[in-house]
Amino acid sequence: MIKAGIIGSTGYAGNELVRLLLQHPETEIVWYGSRSYIDERYASVYRNMFRLVDAVCLDDNMEELAKQADVIFTATPQGFCASMMSEKLLEQAKIIDLSADFRIKDVKVYEEWYKISHKSPGFISEAVYGLCEINREDVKKARLVANPGCYTTCSILTIYPLVKEGLIDPDSIIIDAKSGTSGAGRGAKVANLYCEVNENIKAYGVATHRHTPEIEEQLGYAGGCEVKLNFTPHLVPMNRGILVTAYAALRKSVSEQEVRGAYEKYYKNETFIRLLEKDVPPETRWVEGSNYVDINFKIDSRTGRIIMMGAIDNLVKGAAGQAVQNMNLMFGLPEETGLNQVPMFP
Numbered sequence: 001m002i003k004a005g006i007i008g009s010t011g012y013a014g015n016e017l018v019r020l021l022l023q024h025p026e027t028e029i030v031w032y033g034s035r036s037y038i039d040e041r042y043a044s045v046y047r048n049m050f051r052l053v054d055a056v057c058l059d060d061n062m063e064e065l066a067k068q069a070d071v072i073f074t075a076t077p078q079g080f081c082a083s084m085m086s087e088k089l090l091e092q093a094k095i096i097d098l099s100a101d102f103r104i105k106d107v108k109v110y111e112e113w114y115k116i117s118h119k120s121p122g123f124i125s126e127a128v129y130g131l132c133e134i135n136r137e138d139v140k141k142a143r144l145v146a147n148p149g150c151y152t153t154c155s156i157l158t159i160y161p162l163v164k165e166g167l168i169d170p171d172s173i174i175i176d177a178k179s180g181t182s183g184a185g186r187g188a189k190v191a192n193l194y195c196e197v198n199e200n201i202k203a204y205g206v207a208t209h210r211h212t213p214e215i216e217e218q219l220g221y222a223g224g225c226e227v228k229l230n231f232t233p234h235l236v237p238m239n240r241g242i243l244v245t246a247y248a249a250l251r252k253s254v255s256e257q258e259v260r261g262a263y264e265k266y267y268k269n270e271t272f273i274r275l276l277e278k279d280v281p282p283e284t285r286w287v288e289g290s291n292y293v294d295i296n297f298k299i300d301s302r303t304g305r306i307i308m309m310g311a312i313d314n315l316v317k318g319a320a321g322q323a324v325q326n327m328n329l330m331f332g333l334p335e336e337t338g339l340n341q342v343p344m345f346p
């Protein structure tokens with residue numbers, strides 16, 4: 001059995017990790033890390049875990065945890081994992097960080113967008129960007145995985161094949177993304193109160209959202225060029241889900257079959273990517289609770305643009321599910337192990 005510890009297990013992403021790891025046949029959770037609930041029963045923080053988890057919450061002592069665990073998930077705020085990172089930790093346990101600390105290769109870009117100084121820049125080059133469908137072989141060899149962000153996972157996977165195949169002009173990409181409020185975490189913030197979110201949709205982080213450079217960097221690798229794009233996230237009144245609608249100028253006139261062929265080239269053997277049938281737009285409800293990414297596209301020959309659409313569950317493929325997928329790869333397990341949750345509805 002793989003011994004897993006979760007720092008930040010009392011957050012939304014951490015709780016989703018608990019839910020998935022409890023259903024994983026090869027994993028045992030040995031550490032429920034917390035900052036505010038130390039010594040309290042985990043099941044009293046999350047009552048869905050009543051009778052399923054007997055453990056009490058422990059602190060965020062990663063050094064102690066590394067002696068007991070084979071893998072540590074850090075589902076903690078930006079800056080925490082970087083502030084703890086050391087060679088000794090990585091010699092003792094593999095680390096999968098759900099924050100952005102090791103996602104962006106240029107530390108100056110990280111510091112500029114996140115407004116914090118990076119506490120262990122020396123480990124950035126070693127970290128593998130854990131978008132499994134694209135970086136699978138590198139993830140298998142990694143000690144430190146930077147689990148991608150929720151908007152970024154959905155945006156990159158939706159757009160990647162068309163950039164890779166040179167079908168669209170990368171500098172013309174506009175991403176309109178929408179997220180449920182669990183994407184903002186469990187911490188109390190006025191912007192996330194019921195009256196602020198209910199019966200409302202709003203854009204935020206316009207032209208400044210920190211997922212912009214992460215998407216640009218990864219699509220830049222795909223296209224072999226520097227990419228500058230517009231990314232606008234919106235908060236919508238639902239618990240889970242991310243919907244991406246992305247627009248780009250086509251480099252030439254293309255047929256439905258050519259575009260479908262580009263997606264199939266990269267995704268036809270991917271368990272978790274479902275390219276939908278023609279004219280069926282992705283919906284967050286059909287992926288909820290699962291690790292699936294639903295994708296489709298529409299060519300607009302009138303404007304010479306293509307509209308690419310993707311949907312994920314932010315807490316599963318956008319966070320905990322992808323983290324478990326990365327763990328499976330790092331430990332040589334079949335990638336789908338413990339991730340066969342069927343989407344729930346209604």
Ligand SMILES: NC(=O)C1=CN([C@@H]2O[C@H](COP(=O)(O)OP(=O)(O)OC[C@H]3O[C@@H](n4cnc5c(N)ncnc54)[C@H](OP(=O)(O)O)[C@@H]3O)[C@@H](O)[C@H]2O)C=CC1
Pocket residue numbers: 007008009010011012013014033034035036037060074075076077078080098099100148149150182183184185186187314315318319
């Ligand atoms: N929510 C989402 O959809 C996604 C989140 N992520 C990333 O995952 C990480 C966690 O996000 P999320 O679960 O939403 O956040 P939450 O605010 O819900 O949870 C944060 C967790 O971190 C713990 N924590 C807070 N501050 C500290 C600290 N200074 N030191 C140690 N532990 C601390 C909290 O402990 P306690 O509650 O006990 O105080 C809690 O367990 C973030 O980096 C986020 O960006 C990535 C993709 C999607």
Ligand SMILES: CC(=O)N[C@@H](CCC(=O)OP(=O)(O)O)C(=O)O
Pocket residue numbers: 098099100148149150151179180181182183184185211233235
């Ligand atoms: C709705 C909402 O607030 N979402 C979060 C994204 C959370 C996430 O996945 O991003 P990181 O892991 O990169 O922090 C936000 O916009 O900041």
